[in-house]
Amino acid sequence: MPRPAIKVRPELAICEHCDSVHRRLPLERGEAADCKVCGATLYRRPMLDLDAMLALAAAALIVFVLANAAPLVTMESGGTTTRGWLLTLVATTWTSGVGAVSAIVIGTVFLFPLAQITLYFYVLLACRLKLPAPQFVNAMHWLRRLRPWSMVQVFLIGTLVSIIKMSHLASVQPEPGLWAFGVLTILLTALGTFELRELWVLREEAQQA
Amino acid sequence: MSRIVRGIEHGLIGCEACGLVLERPAQGSECPRCGTAVHARRPQSLSRSWAFLVAAMILYVPANLLPVLHSTKLFESWSDTILSGVVALWEDGAYDLAIIVFTASIVVPLLKMGALLLLLLEVQRGGRQLPRERALLYRVLEYIGHWSMLDVFAVALLVTLVHFGSLANVEPDSGIVAFGAVVVLTMLATMSFDPRLNWDPPRRRATPLPAAPAVNPDAAKDPLSP
Structure with missing residues (x-):
């Protein structure tokens, strides 16, 4: 029709x-x-051009892997050492009977930020190399929808609060994973300053050229 | 200040997804750039926002009354609610932490629900007072929305690390699920609300946009020409 x-x-x-x-x-x-x-x-x-944004997205992807591969904190008490990775948080909350908390953590700190970074990488690359990128429109829609649900920065502060809370009970050590989450917060904030609406314009210009 | 030119008065609609300005599109037709259905105002914005807000307010009661943590240490065990957790931090002398958690877990959710209630009631009443301040209030709501999730993350980490076998143990309790649901529901209520309603005169809120006129759209007067 x-x-x-x-x-x-x-x-x-x-x-x-x-x-x-x-x-x-x-x-x-x-x-x-x-x-x-x-x-x-x-x-x-935007302050940064496409190349700089692409570099930020690539860096975020690497830091994301580090943040999840390294433990966040270790706690020593009574001769036992407990290490906490992000994904152990997901597992323990799941087995403790609060599946909703587990789902919130894996969604807002793992899946959505990962999707966000990957999609940013995809749309920025498509604009930069002027590729046909068949899923460009869908990728842009998902980026917009995911934005409020990606909560790495809140997770970071929540973790710090929790560490300080525990520090009088036992010896708690921040580990590289926590620093990586700090860097990831900064990188995601920098990526977030790039207006998606401007990418639509850039994309149109790239297609016309 | 010069007269304000509103899109709705000239049949101009900004696509919510990509920002492209369309001239006299039919309601629900697709944006040529991104394919999103365009509407002068979000459909059923008020009823959706009310539904999410009322659900959040109902769940706010168990979120605060039910314990969020159940701790066991040797032969004693006790339960903490959100508020008693803040009080415990304060009594421990961790004033800075107590203030952070109090703000994120108690002030922000209450502020969010109160502000949404105010915005919704004011739009429904047809009030046109202080639209600029209400617009600012909405932007603040959008910005602080997810910070209340802080306590949920803090509980998740506590539960993971404190497993001393039979000596000490921390188990999450149902209050934290209700609390997480309140945060998600207030975020959904904020997203459903259409801030453009803050500026509309009351009669227009019932019928969002006059039907696209049959005249040649090119003949329409440029809204920005004097």
């Missing part, structure tokens, strides 16, 4: 928070345009 073509107005921007219409202005690198009606950010030009 033929669909009537919808007229698009790429020279305009509409604030998603208050529905006010603005004319798009060219921005310098690192600048953001705020809505003059409600103060929300309308659009921004």
Whole structure:
């Protein structure tokens, strides 16, 4: 069934928070345009270019592997040493009868961040190399949906709180996995500053060229 | 300040997914760039948001009354709720930690539910006061949404590490599941709410967008021309 073509107005921007219409202005690198009606950010030009973002995504992938391969903390008490990896957290909460907590941890700290990094890598590579990338549209949608559910930074603070709580009960040592989660938090935050909406524009430009 | 030009008054809709501005699309037609169905306002935004919020408020009661942790040490055993955990931290002299956990686990969820209640009631009442402040409140809600999950992660780590066999043991309890559900539900309630409703005059909230007129869209006046 033929669909009537919808007229698009790429020279305009509409604030998603208050529905006010603005004319798009060219921005310098690192600048953001705020809505003059409600103060929300309308659009921004990222500080980093595609190559730098790709490098960040690759680094995040490596750090993600490290963060999960290395233990987060060790605890010594009464001659026994307990090590905690992220995935042991998932397993122990599962076997302790709180499956929902286990699902929240594996989703928000493992699966969603991993999916986020991989999808970022895919869409950035597609834009950079001007590849056809058949799943580009789906990848972009999933990136947008996953964003609020990726909670590495919250997990990091939660872990620190827990470590300090336990430190008067037993000797608790932070391990490399914890540092890796710290670095991952920074890398994911940097990746998050890249506006997905700008990637759509970049993608269109790449396809036209 | 010059008169505010609203998309809805000119048949202009910004795609929620990719931000492309479309001119007079039919309700529910697909964005040519990303394929998302476009709507002037999110369909059933208010009823969805209410449903998630009410569910969160109901679960907030067991989340605070039921224990989140059950600890055993030698011959004594005790249970902790979210609040008693904060009190214990304070009594231990870990004031900084107590403040962090108190903020993330008690202040943020209450603030979130209260603010959503305020936004929803104000939109339904048709109030047009302080739209800028309400818009800011919504952005804060979006930003702090997931920080309440902190206690859930802290409990997961405690449970993993404290396994001293029969001497000491920490088991999670059902309160933490209810608490995790409250955080997820308030996040869903925030996402369902359409912040553009904050700015709409009351009558428009009932009928989101006039049907696309039959006139040639090219003849439509440019909304930004003086």
